[in-house]
Amino acid sequence: MDTRIPRKNKKKQYIALAFIGIFSLVGLGAYMITRPKTLKVNKQELLIKAVKMDSFEDFVIFQAQVEPLHSMLVNIVEGGAVQELFVENGAIVTAGMPIARLYNPNTEFNYLSQETAIIEQMNQLNVSKLTIRNQELEMNKELVLIDHDYNNSKLEYDLNEKLYNKKILAKNEWEATEEKLRYQKERKAIIQESLKREQQANSVQVNQINQSLATMERSLEALRENKKNFLVLAPVSGRLSSFEANLGETVVAGTSIGKVDVLKGYKLTAMVDEFYLDKINTGQNGQIEVKGKVTQIQVTKILPEVKNGQFKIELQFIEKQPEGLQEGLSFGVKLILSGKEQKLVIPKGSFNSASQGKWIFVVNGNSAERRIIELGRENPYYYEVISGLKENEQIIVSNYDDYKNVEKLEF
CATH class of the missing domain: 1.10.287 (Helix Hairpins)
Structure with missing residues (x-):
């Protein structure tokens, strides 16, 4: 008579193997998720600069145009068609001098x-x-x-x-x-x-x-x-400008057909980026360069209305006005927002457009790692470093558009 041999139950073994496989996959997934995203790059294509202590001066540079210190508009009181023109644009006029004659039957x-x-x-x-x-x-x-x-x-x-x-x-x-x-x-x-x-x-x-x-x-x-009032007169003495009336042209009452610039000095006007609206105040000093000589200027008026991302300011000369100024000339203005201070700074670069000044790649040997930073004030050359960087550290300041989701760069 044969003896019956019981079969071994392998169900528990299969379950144990399944759990081991699942844990392995979860562990591998977690590792893949948490491990730094690395990208190999050519170091020669990167722009690397050093963090340094330097004299930081908060200033802004923009273009300003020369305008007469005082101007008065030539306004039309009674509308009508231009019948006669007595002067041309750019002419020197005296107060009460006829400029044009209108007619309205x-x-x-x-x-x-x-x-x-x-x-x-x-x-x-x-x-x-x-x-x-x-x-x-x-x-x-x-x-x-x-x-x-x-x-x-x-x-x-x-x-x-x-x-x-x-x-x-x-x-x-x-x-x-x-x-x-x-x-x-x-x-x-x-x-x-x-x-x-x-x-x-x-x-x-x-x-x-x-x-x-x-x-x-x-x-x-x-x-x-x-x-x-059909006879349009010069309101003040000066140079007639922006005068573009044509014979036969109909001009509506209340409109302006030009202005008279009083020839008693000039000022500068400029459109400045709205970023500086809270940083620019009346009384702040700046400078321009005229014929190789630096001339001091000062902010005298701020028009806070923002148009197309810019607002308007007016500046006047602190000392004697330079010779040879003419309406329409343009100068680069350096406006001082704060005095010189020793600060930890980094050079400006295109990296900021992607990182918004919140992180940067710091070089460490043959790689660079992403690091959280905080930047403060800026001028056309430097950013002020508040935290996250130390002096002499090497940083990448070139474009980060291809590295937005990368944690580490390998050279």
């Missing part, structure tokens, strides 16, 4: 209509004032006649009184004389009172008419002055 007709209407109103007021004076004159004439009648009655009364006292004049005639004098006396008093009140009322009315006439006179004068 519609506005001219409106002026004539308004002028006629004002003159008619003034004539009507003058007629009213004359009528009032004539009324006063008539009342004065009437008062003279009444006064004459009163005086005659008074003479008659005085004479009849004597006759009546001597018993020559009858009583009824004396009573008639008394009544006549009483009537003339009351009549004179009434007319005098009426004339007084009429004169008071007329005085108020005449004053109102005179005020209205004065207002109309001013309106008429202003209207006639406005008619002169």
Whole structure:
């Protein structure tokens, strides 16, 4: 009889092998993930510089243009077509000198209509004032006649009184004389009172008419002055610039057809990158080079409105202005933001466009490793190092566009 031999259970062995395989794969994956990403590069293609202690001066360089210190726009008050040009662009003009003449038939007709209407109103007021004076004159004439009648009655009364006292004049005639004098006396008093009140009322009315006439006179004068606005005059003395009006061209009221530059000095204006908006302040000094000589300048005005990533500043000369300055000339300005200090610095390079100043490759023998850093201020030549680097360390400052996801470079 055969003996039955039990089979060995290999299920546990398979499970153990499976776990070992899984752990191996996980470990390998973790190693692949956590190990530094390395890239081999040609060292000759890299730009390597040293970290160093150096005199750091925070400044910015930009281009500035020469402009007159003061200018005044030539504005159009009354719009119209350019009928005449008396000067050309660049001419020297004096205040009040004719520059151009405009013509607008519609506005001219409106002026004539308004002028006629004002003159008619003034004539009507003058007629009213004359009528009032004539009324006063008539009342004065009437008062003279009444006064004459009163005086005659008074003479008659005085004479009849004597006759009546001597018993020559009858009583009824004396009573008639008394009544006549009483009537003339009351009549004179009434007319005098009426004339007084009429004169008071007329005085108020005449004053109102005179005020209205004065207002109309001013309106008429202003209207006639406005008619002169078709003749464009130089607002100040100086050089006419940006004057590009053409014969027959229609110019709208309120627009400018040029400017007059007052020839009493120059200033510099510049458009500066918005990055420096919080760093530039009025009173900061700078310098330009004119014909080989350094000239000191100072920021006098900042216009904080940002357009196309830039804002405008104005600078003036601290000392005597250089000779030979002309509008439109351009100079490189070095504007000092802070004084010289000994700082740890690295040279500027294209690496910053990829790393944004947050990391850099530090050379170590035949390789370079990525390191977190912090940069501070900058000037056209250097970045100030806040942390992450030491003096004399070698760094790569060339372009990092191909190394954004690389942790280590091998040469």
